[in-house]
Amino acid sequence: xxxxxxxxxxxxxxxxxxxxxxxxxxxxxxxxxxxxxxxxxxxxxxxxxxxxxxxxxxxxxxxxxxxxxxxxxxxxxxxxxxxxxxxxxxxxxxxxxxxxxxxxxxxxxxxxxxxxxxxxxxxxxxxxxxxxxxxxxxxxxxxxxxxxxxxxxxxxxxxxxxxxxxxxxxxxxxxxxxxxxxxxxxxxxxxxxxxxxxxxxxxxxxxxxxxxxxxxxxxxxxxxxxxxxxxxxxxxxxxx
Amino acid sequence: xxxxxxxxxxxxxxxxxxxxxxxxxxxxxxxxxxxxxxxxxxxxxxxxxxxxxxxxxxxxxxxxxxxxxxxxxxxxxxxxxxxxxxxxxxxxxxxxxxxxxxxxxxxxxxxxxxxxxxxxxxxxxxxxxxxxxxxxxxxxxxxxxxxxxxxxxxxxxxxxxxxxxxxxxxxxxxxxxxxxxxxxxxxxxxxxxxxxxxxxxxxxxxxxxxxxxxxxxxxxxxxxxxxxxxxxxxxxxxxx
Numbered sequence: 001x002x003x004x005x006x007x008x009x010x011x012x013x014x015x016x017x018x019x020x021x022x023x024x025x026x027x028x029x030x031x032x033x034x035x036x037x038x039x040x041x042x043x044x045x046x047x048x049x050x051x052x053x054x055x056x057x058x059x060x061x062x063x064x065x066x067x068x069x070x071x072x073x074x075x076x077x078x079x080x081x082x083x084x085x086x087x088x089x090x091x092x093x094x095x096x097x098x099x100x101x102x103x104x105x106x107x108x109x110x111x112x113x114x115x116x117x118x119x120x121x122x123x124x125x126x127x128x129x130x131x132x133x134x135x136x137x138x139x140x141x142x143x144x145x146x147x148x149x150x151x152x153x154x155x156x157x158x159x160x161x162x163x164x165x166x167x168x169x170x171x172x173x174x175x176x177x178x179x180x181x182x183x184x185x186x187x188x189x190x191x192x193x194x195x196x197x198x199x200x201x202x203x204x205x206x207x208x209x210x211x212x213x214x215x216x217x218x219x220x221x222x223x224x225x226x227x228x229x230x231x232x233x234x235x236x237x238x239x240x
Numbered sequence: 241x242x243x244x245x246x247x248x249x250x251x252x253x254x255x256x257x258x259x260x261x262x263x264x265x266x267x268x269x270x271x272x273x274x275x276x277x278x279x280x281x282x283x284x285x286x287x288x289x290x291x292x293x294x295x296x297x298x299x300x301x302x303x304x305x306x307x308x309x310x311x312x313x314x315x316x317x318x319x320x321x322x323x324x325x326x327x328x329x330x331x332x333x334x335x336x337x338x339x340x341x342x343x344x345x346x347x348x349x350x351x352x353x354x355x356x357x358x359x360x361x362x363x364x365x366x367x368x369x370x371x372x373x374x375x376x377x378x379x380x381x382x383x384x385x386x387x388x389x390x391x392x393x394x395x396x397x398x399x400x401x402x403x404x405x406x407x408x409x410x411x412x413x414x415x416x417x418x419x420x421x422x423x424x425x426x427x428x429x430x431x432x433x434x435x436x437x438x439x440x441x442x443x444x445x446x447x448x449x450x451x452x453x454x455x456x457x458x459x460x461x462x463x464x465x466x467x468x469x470x471x472x473x474x475x476x477x478x479x480x
Contacts, residue, residue, distance in 0.1 A: 063340075076343050093310070100310075122382050138359060142360065154295075158295055
């Protein structure tokens with residue numbers, strides 16, 4: 001039976017961290033909020049957020065329905081799919097650490113989001129611009145090198161060339177998507193520091209060219225970054 | 241063999257979300273950074289963050305070492321322990337949803353933290369006070385009711401009286417700790433809205449009185465909230 005993925009249509013956002021795993025796995029799925037017709041569309045997503053599924057009510061998308069199971073939170077959903085489709089380490093220690101990595105990436109993504117929404121998600125960017133300018137400095141100068149340096153260290157420690165275990169996992173796909181997002185939102189900063197993390201940049205390039213994702217990344221299922229999403233290109237927030 | 245927990249000494253923080261599960265489970269563990277002697281203390285924590293453990297390097301505490309496994313991120317570690325010690329739902333769907341809840345609670349906790357650090361963690365609170373005052377308004381008025389209302393709905397849907405499944409889980413312990421933190425950091429606001437979420441407040445009271453935790457909560461192992469942690473009592477950030 002196909003998985004049902006629910007996420008805001010029109011932006012990659014946190015949904016893309018799930019979608020990439022489904023696509024790399026070649027798993028059948030419906031991207032329900034982007035479909036039309038009975039039981040589909042954004043109304044179907046809102047209905048599940050209101051009524052739940054067998055007692056499980058998600059606070060926010062993305063979430064996945066698989067039979068009687070509902071899983072939410074991008075890092076948890078990515079692990080759920082990855083572990084069922086050989087996109088996770090094979091051994092238990094590696095699986096646990098891959099989950100840890102994905103949760104850490106979710107933190108990094110939240111911090112990238114908060115560069116344009118440091119005061120709150122219920123206000124517009126334009127209403128928190130001075131605060132955003134301050135927070136973006138810290139993100140660019142402190143947080144980006146810290147997180148990227150951590151991934152770099154993990155890749156150097158693992159001769160298999162992945163963040164955890166002996167094969168590509170959802171943790172690697174999450175790093176790829178985050179690098180793509182940073183390339184969109186902070187192109188000057190990423191270019192300035194990319195030379196410090198060559199293994200990270202190489203991983204992103206290998207995943208961009210990976211056979212399992214080639215069709216998808218060139219398809220219209222792959223949504224472009226835009227200013228409704230997590231990674232936004234506001235030139236004033238970027239710098240070398 | 242005992243678990244080894246690593247977290248900053250001197251504050252409950254995110255470490256407490258792990259410690260509560262270990263204590264409720266009655267699992268043997270060492271709180272390594274709070275111990276003295278060979279291989280203990282904060283230096284031992286820093287050594288693992290630098291050198292890792294079988295290739296797994298945590299970005300930040302809390303993290304847990306269990307034999308060859310290193311798990312980091314409070315929500316992931318809490319799930320790891322809870323699922324091994326009957327502090328998780330028994331069925332797979334419930335287990336997945338409990339993981340989703342714990343990850344959502346981690347988001348809520350990060351937002352509580354960001355009320356006093358909206359610009360960045362590398363700056364002092366005193367250097368971001370105007371931004372903090374703005375962010376705290378949104379947190380109190382929008383985010384607290386949203387998250388607490390969500391937990392309330394889950395408790396009303398589950399006749400067993402827990403957030404997920406038929407028994408107390410690490411997800412419930414995480415909500416308890418978060419309510420305790422809000423009671424410390426936002427006492428006026430929590431009192432003003434507690435009447436809207438009676439099932440949440442009842443859950444917190446039941447856990448505070450739970451036999452598995454009674455000894456611990458009265459012991460000196462239980463660290464008090466303070467202004468070095470996530471939940472800080474800055475009177476200017478609170479209001480009815």
